[in-house]
Amino acid sequence: xxxxxxxxxxxxxxxxxxxLSCAASGFxxxxxxxxxxxxxxxxxxxxxxxxxxxxxxxxxVDSVKGRFTISRxxxxxxxxxxxxxxxxEDTALxxxxxGTHYYYDFLVDEYEDWGQGTQVTVSS
Numbered sequence: 001x002x003x004x005x006x007x008x009x010x011x012x013x014x015x016x017x018x019x020l021s022c023a024a025s026g027f028x029x030x031x032x033x034x035x036x037x038x039x040x041x042x043x044x045x046x047x048x049x050x051x052x053x054x055x056x057x058x059x060x061v062d063s064v065k066g067r068f069t070i071s072r073x074x075x076x077x078x079x080x081x082x083x084x085x086x087x088x089e090d091t092a093l094x095x096x097x098x099g100t101h102y103y104y105d106f107l108v109d110e111y112e113d114w115g116q117g118t119q120v121t122v123s124s
Contacts, residue, residue, distance in 0.1 A: 001026045002026040003025045004022055004024055004097070005023045005115055006020060006094065006095065006116065007020070007022075008021050009094060009118030009120045010120070011121045011122075011123065012120070013086075013123070014088060014124055015085060017082070017085075017086065018120060020080065020081040021078055022034070022078065022079040022096030022115055024077045025077060027098065029074055030053055030054070030074035031053055032100070033103050033104040034070075034072060034079045034104070035047060035049065035096070035097050035099060035104050035106075036048040036070060036094060036095070037094070037096075038090075038092035038093065038094045039093050039095070040089075040092040045108055046061065047061060047108070048064055048068065048081075048094070049061065049068060049081070050070065050104025051104060052102060054102075055072050055074075057103070058070050058104075059104060059106075063089070067083065067085045068084070069082040069084075070082075081096075083120070086120075086122045087122060088122050089122075091121050091122050091123070093118070093119050094119075095114050095115050095117045096114070096115045098111060098112055098114075099112075100112055
């Protein structure tokens with residue numbers, strides 16, 4: 001049974017930082033690409049960033065480039081998202097998702113398993 005459990009969300013001030021984690025179990029973590037998605041209030045699901053199964057390649061939506069960093073530790077079956085220089089528009093529920101290939105994709109339909117999400121709120 002695949003499980004993805006996000007943690008690390010919370011309240012941050014503009015310009016602040018948060019680090020999200022996603023603990024994976026029930027599958028061979030190192031065989032699949034992973035991504036972070038987010039959903040802001042009243043908006044659809046948005047792909048934020050993705051990482052190849054071995055961490056050799058990453059990709060980001062333009063709005064977070066240079067501020068967010070995705071990484072993974074395959075020995076710990078854990079995915080991370082380091083978020084710096086946070087902005088109010090980063091406020092959303094953040095989800096990690098397991099891809100179906102070794103490479104990441106920005107399409108929601110390419111992801112089979114999802115966590116329950118962790119809330120990130122950026123406000124002064």
